[in-house]
Amino acid sequence: MTYRAPINDMLLALNHGAGLEAAVKAGHYGDFDADITAAVLEEAGKFAGDVLAPLNRIGDEHGIKLEGGKVTTAPGWPDAYQRWIAAGWNAVSGPEAFGGQGLPLAINAVCTEIWSASNIAFGLCPLLTLSAIEALDAHGSDALKKTYLEKLVSGEWTGTMQLTEPQAGSDVGALRTRAERAADGSYRIKGTKIFITYGDHDMTDNIVHFVLARLPDAPAGTKGISLFLIPKFLVNADGSLGARNDIYPSGVEHKLGIHASPTCTMTMGDKGGAVGYLIGEENRGMLCMFTMMNQARLAVGLEGVGIADRAYQQALAFAQERRQGHAFGSKGEGSDPIIVHPDIKRMLMQMRTLTAAARTICYATAVALDVSLRAKDVKVRADAAARGALLTPIAKAYSSDIGNEVAYLGVQIHGGMGFIEETGAAQHSRDARITSIYEGTNGIQSIDLVARKLAANNGASVFALLDELSGVVTQVERSNDPAFGTTGTKLREALGALDRTSKWLLKRVASKPNEALAGATPYLRLFGATLGGCMLAGEALAACEAGDGERYIAVARFFAENVSVQAPSLERTVTDGAEAVNGADAVLLA
């Protein structure tokens, strides 16, 4: 089945849960005309449903091919990519000076969810291009920008990000690819990179690679890494394509999911070295990388949201069609659709509400990043930057975990059919799996949350957020609406648990780091369960005011009573569990 973007849910999440409406009213979005939001999203949903979604299964089945040093994508993909460019979707958030539409990240976030839901393997290509655009726009020379930026923004050329090497995954500083200075001011790069998304393909004439490498005299570790732009084809002064550069796909991976997205091993230097141009300063490559890390991580969180929603839509449709057994007490002829069974309802509500919570967390991250870039007031910008930095690891890890959980439940609802590839439910599950791993594993996100984001300002960003959330919970408590059930109680308890756990971690993060880090993953989980619950409650309150409260209250309530309710247990996992983790060697190394 195809995919339909849930525009109403998205607008509620964006405007209320994520606070876009308030930020626009406060003037933090400058001259952005928020009235266009719905229209943009409607069009994005239409393109995704019409063009991208139908290619999702085809891409999974065909995968890609590497022959004669060239990667071929699945049937229909190059054509769809040309339609993508023509419709202007590549340029949504690109800089206006280079042909982009300059729309807020918040709008692009919703679009990223939509592309990922309809076809994550396709959506990855522009996602990587976007990171390349960011790096070039922020750190590139005017000459490089002039040659490359406009074509990357339009999508006429795509970009890649090349960090990983066999011995350098999470530990980027261990990379060995070498760069040598050439007489003309350019560089010659030699080395091998692995796991390069869309490292080669047949959808565009040129590909612009962004490669981390090390100069001969560079310091060890992350302080000796430089970033280079390496075009697949060199570009002549008049903008036409020149010679083939010495960077080739030498292998492609056979992966669990995202089969249609080529994951290449890239080899540079077999013919003397790839011609590369420095981005930013020598040995400052990691700085350029950090520039775009927030947005790339947020994008992966949105992939999780997108896949989750796709899996939910498919499971919901199946549960309404598939007939097995009877509702309890029903004596009618024939079977009932399985959606009548409470256990199926539970799974569907779990899927729906987890997805909704992850969505709002991601959109709120985008709004914070927007305000940090767009607001006039320095203090507002700084606060928003801190908020965005805090939310980013949660958006990435919590949402990608949820993408996996929801896709898992989607298979389960399909029963035996879910295990058959033809059904498509299993593909979502396979595709989702990488989102918890790439752009920094979710373990690394948790460590980032505890060791950097929580600790950065002695918890000030966290406690400021908790204060805001507490205000939402107070509104739920005061509403006295019985439809909320025990939502207020559960959220109040969750806030208390998160507050205490944050303080417990702050006491240890410097003095007993291994104790703090042992609890990093359950802490991030606790954060997501609390934050998501409060945000959904806030959305329900806003929906009530708009006269459409019933279902959004039901969503918020289910989440609070089934997910946020785990907060006290998660608190104790962090505060009572560190010793068992750090004493694990007696078991693991016995």
Place this chain on the structure above:
Amino acid sequence: MTYRAPINDMLLALNHGAGLEAAVKAGHYGDFDADITAAVLEEAGKFAGDVLAPLNRIGDEHGIKLEGGKVTTAPGWPDAYQRWIAAGWNAVSGPEAFGGQGLPLAINAVCTEIWSASNIAFGLCPLLTLSAIEALDAHGSDALKKTYLEKLVSGEWTGTMQLTEPQAGSDVGALRTRAERAADGSYRIKGTKIFITYGDHDMTDNIVHFVLARLPDAPAGTKGISLFLIPKFLVNADGSLGARNDIYPSGVEHKLGIHASPTCTMTMGDKGGAVGYLIGEENRGMLCMFTMMNQARLAVGLEGVGIADRAYQQALAFAQERRQGHAFGSKGEGSDPIIVHPDIKRMLMQMRTLTAAARTICYATAVALDVSLRAKDVKVRADAAARGALLTPIAKAYSSDIGNEVAYLGVQIHGGMGFIEETGAAQHSRDARITSIYEGTNGIQSIDLVARKLAANNGASVFALLDELSGVVTQVERSNDPAFGTTGTKLREALGALDRTSKWLLKRVASKPNEALAGATPYLRLFGATLGGCMLAGEALAACEAGDGERYIAVARFFAENVSVQAPSLERTVTDGAEAVNGADAVLLA
């Protein structure tokens, strides 16, 4: 990497956590010589490691082929199967009167874990044969037993179980395959079955199909179902093979996992009808099915345990080899193995302890089933039967859920490499996925637990078990061993939560079934987290007495502080969450 059966862990779980030693001492195992257990398991582990494990990846890559109405298995599989028969592994628990070794189910349970860990797709074939043996032994005529049973026990022929049809999955009563009485007392069967494991293959000369079908005058629903034995090749009076019977594989599924296990669509009747022989009485086929359901469900739980252990072993080895980053505070040259990081330790301990808990729950189920069949005292047998019936849905659902969770973590520990199929971690995850679905989905197991097993005797089986578990926790509390950390507290709380939740459900299961069923899945989860925690604590106490306590205490502690700790939240999910589940229509059908 290969698989090594963790014999010491298995023996501790079997003898102490699962209570085999006590049952043998009490005389409930008759003349079974428990001294042979270790030797049998050592040999099973050796066969699995040497013969089955190396074929696991080959089978996944090659899958199976259906050409010209015949299924071909992966290279090496027919040969391995012949070695399997020759070594006598097929006959471990088969009836002695027909050449079986008649070993207890508890021993066979450990073997099932071992086969599943080394190669689940291979192990499925004898698993299905075992179900066929059970049905035939319990309900078949002497003539049928004489012709078929010995060859099924030895494994010279394999068996299939054919229940499912497109419209009849969980709802078996909806099946339509027809059987007509023939003049010679046999039957002619026409119809189509789907999802038939090893419905055809090239490992043996003959296959004995056990097929559910409906007579023309049969009542509707499950009361009109009969069980038939349908051989692939008819068997002559002298035992030689005769004509090809009219039952053919007409399709094979392209599945997410267990690629090497053929999942066939079976068509009967294209050439006039398959010759079938009635097992038991007409219209009593479901009774025959129920006979073997407990063991089949337990076997699936053991598949979950096996895959979990395999995934753990692989992840542990990877974490000891793979070097990325430094331990906190370490300044040495080069990187440390990733096992130094607390977050990796947490994942490994999660894998290890979840697996251990699921293992003991499954073994305890097998011991209960053994005692229900072997004890002399009628009351002992009846109590054990009730215990076995109670534990079966938990063994099936909790262990298969854990199989999936552990395999998921196994991929996560491998990072990007985990997403590459070559690594093998992803295969465990794909293979595990079916265990939560087949032999009754885990949702159906949860409903069985609440609506039948808990409610059967107004909770008596549950409360008797809780009393026993409370005794174990008292021992932990009295031990005053600081190595247990907060194990005693966490388990005491979990027992309280399980007790209260059971009572809450009992009050509603008859009067408000939808409220009770809404909590079925979290209740089963709560049961597993409590039961598993107490059992691991019991094992730790036993290991202490044997002077090997340290690592088993660490296992019990981690589980209690990280898994059993969820009990209070799960209690509230059941008791506060039903309304949100049953009010879901406002969201799902909006």
